[in-house]
Amino acid sequence: MATSTSAQALIYRALPDASATRIAGLVVLAIVGSLLLTISGQIKVPFYPVPATLQTLAVFMIAAVYGRNLTVATVALYLAQGAVGLPVFTGGAGLAYMAGPTGGFLAGFLVAAAVIGSAVDRGWGANAFKLFGATLLGAVLLMGIGYLWLAGLIGAEKAWIYGVAPFALGELTKAALSSALIPAVAALFRRK
Numbered sequence: 332m333a334t335s336t337s338a339q340a341l342i343y344r345a346l347p348d349a350s351a352t353r354i355a356g357l358v359v360l361a362i363v364g365s366l367l368l369t370i371s372g373q374i375k376v377p378f379y380p381v382p383a384t385l386q387t388l389a390v391f392m393i394a395a396v397y398g399r400n401l402t403v404a405t406v407a408l409y410l411a412q413g414a415v416g417l418p419v420f421t422g423g424a425g426l427a428y429m430a431g432p433t434g435g436f437l438a439g440f441l442v443a444a445a446v447i448g449s450a451v452d453r454g455w456g457a458n459a460f461k462l463f464g465a466t467l468l469g470a471v472l473l474m475g476i477g478y479l480w481l482a483g484l485i486g487a488e489k490a491w492i493y494g495v496a497p498f499a500l501g502e503l504t505k506a507a508l509s510s511a512l513i514p515a516v517a518a519l520f521r522r523k
Contacts, residue, residue: 357401364393364405365412365419372421383501384421387473390440391447391466391509395456399448406444410437432494435480439473446472456513463510470502
């Protein structure tokens with residue numbers, strides 16, 4: 332469990348201690364998280380050089396709040412929903428879609444969730460600089476897995492030009508934004 336100064340600790344304090352009630356609360360949080368991932372994938376933000384969705388920002392922020400286990404469960408639920416054909420992904424659904432160009436990035440969501448969530452479980456969520464380091468590592472791994480998958484489909488150079496380079500600044504911005512917001516919001520709630 333994270334230190335009492337993290338957003339994750341605030342969530343666990345808010346859930347009742349009774350095990351069945353706590354499990355139900357965690358299931359609800361996973362469903363809410365998967366809904367946030369779905370909605371954030373539909374929101375396009377003008378950005379240079381290409382528009383960006385808020386989906387990786389949602390992954391980063393959910394991981395910073397939920398910790399490793401709940402975030403990995405949340406992302407796995409989101410991926411399972413897409414795998415069975417629910418329209419949760421930005422541009423399609425089903426296993427065929429997941430095996431396409433975005434498949435590596437979708438898998439990268441799980442890795443980023445585990446890395447960032449693990450850092451939060453170690454208490455890094457209360458410190459914006461430590462959280463930024465973990466989030467940046469998660470973003471690099473997410474983009475790296477996405478790149479490797481895409482390179483296997485279209486070649487290394489095209490994968491870099493079309494799948495990574497246009498999104499690098501956006502991912503850096505999202506990592507910084509989530510790392511600054513989560514500790515600040517948690518601090519506000521601790522004061523109340």
